[in-house]
Amino acid sequence: MARITMREAISQALWEEMERDPSVFILGEEVGVWGGTYAVTKGFYDHFGPERVRDTPIAEAAIIGGAIGAALTGTRPVAELMTINFAFSAMDHIVNEAAKLHYMFGGQFVLPMVIRAVGGGGRQLGATHSQTPDAVFAHFPGLKVVAPGTPEDAKGLLKAAIRSNDPVLFIEHATLYQVRGEVPEGDYVIPLGKSKVQRPGKDVTIITYSKMLELSTKAADQLAKEGIEAEIVDLRSLRPLDMGPVLESFKKTNRAVIVEEGWRSYGVGSEVAARIYEEAFDYVDAPIQRVAQKEVPLPYNRTLEQMALPQIEDIVKAVKEVL
Amino acid sequence: MKKEEHLELYYQMVLIRLVEEQAAQLYQQGKIGGFLHLYIGQEAVSTGLISARQPQDRVITAYRDHGVAINCGLSAREVVAELLGKVTGSSKGKGGSMHMADVNKNFWGGHAIVGAHLPIAAGLALGDQYQKNDGVTICMFGDGATNIGYFHEALNLSKVWNLPVLWVCENNQYGMGTAVERASAVSEIRQKAEGYSIPSSRVDGMDVLAVRKASEEAIAYVRSGKGPYFLEIVTYRFRGHSMGDPERYRKAEEVRQWQENDPIGIYRRYLVDHAIATESELNEVDQRANETTLDAVQFAESSPEPPAEMLFQHIYVDAD
CATH class of the missing domain: 3.40.50.970 (Thiamin diphosphate (ThDP)-binding fold, Pyr/PP domains)
Known part of the structure; x- marks a missing residue:
């Protein structure tokens, strides 16, 4: 490696x-x-x-x-x-x-x-x-x-x-x-349309992808210090969307937070949450939380821009919300 | 040109005319859905143009594509079947009037977004250039398409990369109901090619032999590696833009004048006057085209609908 x-x-x-x-x-x-x-x-x-x-x-x-x-x-x-x-x-x-x-x-x-x-x-x-x-x-x-x-x-x-x-x-x-x-060294191929558990855990499922995987991992590190073990499922492909690992994880933890950088409305979180409710409703122990960008055109000013983008604290807070 | 070639061109023009007339009837009977854009009046354009191509030359056009499909060698059966949405249609009933194609005959559609197929045509030519094929991509579009950005991006790219593409503007005087001079800064469309240093010419689109000659020269130019060429073919559609056209934008007298200039009539007179074919020989061709058309309608009407499982086929090439 x-x-x-x-x-x-x-x-x-x-x-x-x-x-x-x-x-x-x-x-x-x-x-x-x-x-x-x-x-x-x-x-x-x-x-x-x-x-x-x-x-x-x-x-x-x-x-x-x-x-x-x-x-x-x-x-x-x-x-x-x-x-x-x-x-x-x-x-x-x-x-x-x-x-x-x-x-x-x-x-x-x-x-x-x-x-x-x-x-x-x-x-x-x-x-x-x-x-x-x-x-x-x-x-x-x-x-x-x-x-x-x-x-x-x-x-x-x-x-x-x-x-x-x-x-x-x-x-x-x-x-x-x-x-x-x-x-890995050498030639390898990862099939399209396959989600992956990037971090195992048992208390809550964080579903995310791309840049938000990095933030979710840092949030999970913080939560781990408080004894909360978050499992992170990385979608990797948005279409085709592989719900297999998401549902498997959710049926274990019964709690989910979906983290995306895009706007919340009509977003990836909306889709994933809907599918969990449709396909694993009996396993839901708490309303699913979505962490996403505030519904504004992203401003130039650094402080305002960071206020609009999802932050690690937002993820930590959302996890505590569903626990 | 040999007599057989003349008769073949004449046959194709008559076949297109008859297929389109049948299509109009089928549309009025409610058997064809969506939009229907007829090629009646413009038959000499694609017949003359496509008769000048070699098998390795690709053809791509806009939504007024039934005639182009026939000229490219698609059967009247698969054209009418596609209009009726049958599984035996050229796109298995999934494309409809505006989306016919047969890649095995180097006919690349049938594209319904005005101007959007011009960058794709540049790409087809790029693919041939990249693979060192000696094919020419023939891209047909209407006068209306020359006002949209895609046209300019595609022409510019074709010149910058010296792509083997022949741009063919079928100037039928109207973009839907808006006359050329009301929508385009220049009414002689080929002038737009000058802005990209692409050589051009303009030809009478009611004269199939003039179109063929101009096309042969244009295709030879492109094949020689000199880069893109622009051909403006001036024509007129005898029917409305589509079947739902109220035709408030042009006078009946104007349409009548052009109809006297019928490309099939002109060619027929030429063949008789030059003793290339007799009236009775041409009547036989008419008869053959008529039989082919009626057979196509019969074939299409008796063809099966696409099976339900086809709804989810062809979304992706690679299965999950």
Whole structure:
């Protein structure tokens, strides 16, 4: 096992898949000469060349539409959106085309493509550049939505996404790139659509993913000092959503807190809570709690921004609420 | 061109006309749901254009796609069956009028969001360029699509990357009910290509042979590796935008004048006047097209509905 950052893990996955399969190529804003706005593709342009590491105009519909067309011809494009907020400029191509073409033409169209997008708040980028709209994309059948919370998962899931024959939106959290974690040596793939228990416990189930896994883990550390053992289930994929480990854990603890960075209304927590009530109602010992972003456009001011984002104390408080 | 080729072009145009007329009737009988956009009046455009392509050339178009499908080699049976939502349709009944395709015939749809298929066309061309195929992507769209952002992003990208794509604007004078000059800053659409340094030409879309010749030249240009080319084909749709069109935006006299310029009539006269075919030979072709159309309707009406389990098929390629 090597201890590397999330950025290195994602970069390794891309590099190894490009070495393995010549049909894989990258396109996006500043992925080439610049080396990626988050430095994920640093060194790629010099090694793989301009045909396989393609700098695009700042034109998101052309990036995603172009990736769709190229995927239809049998290549495996990895399109990078500098931030997920820019995905709205390509919304039609993501949800109206990529998510629907295979179904709408009776299975004829196959789109082996990945959209990498950087999301999340906490860096004082203001309301338009700080969103966590993961649930919006997870709403659409036909799209797969993945959002890893650890370097190990990021590498294995991105490899699976690139090898997948379906369009996958791969959401990377901007403040996780520097986070380090153990990553297995060599080639490994983690199947899409599988939740995972990241921390065992018996008193309460915390269901979360992406950046909020980090905060939930810190909250669980605090709770452990008070003798409360929280089990953390990491969704990893939002669509398909794997409720298996969630329900298994909940049937053991009978108490749940769902933690997400996006807004509470119509969010991931709403969906997971509803499914627990639908599928494990007899096991409910306390109303399920949701921790999420305050319902405001994220402000620039650091203090206000942090007030709007979920904090470790919010998670601790919510856990005590359900106990 | 050999006589057989002429007769084949004529046959395709007549077949499209007859299939569309049957479709209008089926729609009025309530057998076709949703929207129905007829190609009547525009037959020479896709017939001339697609007759100029090689098998490795991809075709992608907008929602007025029944005629394009037939020109690409889809049978009238699978076109009408798709209109009726039957499992024997080209998209197994899941796409409908606006979403026909057959990837084995290099026909890539049938796209219903105005302009959205242009970036996809750029991507198809990118895929061919990346894999060093010598195919040309032929992307058809209406005049209305040239006012949306996708058009400009796609044209720009095609030039920047020198993609093997032929942009074909079917200028039928109206984006739904809004005349070109009321919606577009320039009414000669090909001028828009000049802004991207893409060479262009403009051709009479009621003359199938003129369309074919212009298309051959344009496709040859793109195949030679010089990058994208823009072809504006001026045409007119004889029917409304869709079946629900009140047609308050144009005068009956204008429609009548264009109908005198019927592309099938023009071509028929040409073939007779140039002693390429006799009236009776052309009548035989008409008869054959009519039989094919009636057979297609019979086939579609007697085809089964998609089975219920198909509802959940084709959401993903990789099963969970």
